[in-house]
């Protein structure tokens with residue numbers, strides 16, 4: 001890389017570093033770097049009546065800390081790039097040694113590896129996609145997948161029925177809050193032994209709804225073939 005270009009990137013890096021340092025200072029000034037949770041929250045005591053409130057504060061402190069660390073890491077990266085300018089290796093990929101295209105440096109002057117190597121450094125989860133999941137999940141999901149016989153010819157007591165039978169012990173009949181929804185879709189089964197809706201009708205109910213002449217026929221029929 002020629003001297004003019006190097007000068008240009010050095011200027012860009014120094015500006016970027018100054019910006020980042022300023023941001024970091026502002027973040028740190030917002031609270032003392034080592035402020036206790038009491039100072040941070042301006043509460044009189046850290047022994048709160050509502051510990052969960054402090055949990056929220058704690059989360060905010062940690063998030064703030066992470067954001068600051070991110071800025072600090074950015075400064076480290078810039079320093080490394082400045083070192084590379086000094087020792088004449090700026091623009092070379094740290095991993096494969098190839099020249100990093102100037103378009104990439106234009107966008108990311110602190111880049112110390114090329115695009116191809118950066119892709120290889122992607123998080124394992126992102127590269128693996130589905131393959132990153134534990135193999136046992138294939139058997140565990142969907143629930144009762146091995147013993148759920150819905151949609152198959154089997155009409156007996158299956159895994160889903162077993163779960164429903166046990167889960168009923170936890171069911172709150174007429175839950176006054178109507179809010180938990182814990183059992184929505186859990187008890188989608190009918191009473192055992194019933195497959196189709198028509199089977200829920202008792203024989204008496206069936207006979208009762210027959211027109212009189214048909215009723216006589218049916219009763220006569222039943223007498224002959226009990």
Ligand SMILES: [Zn+2]
Pocket residue numbers: 093094095096097098113114115116117118
């Ligand atoms: Zn590379």
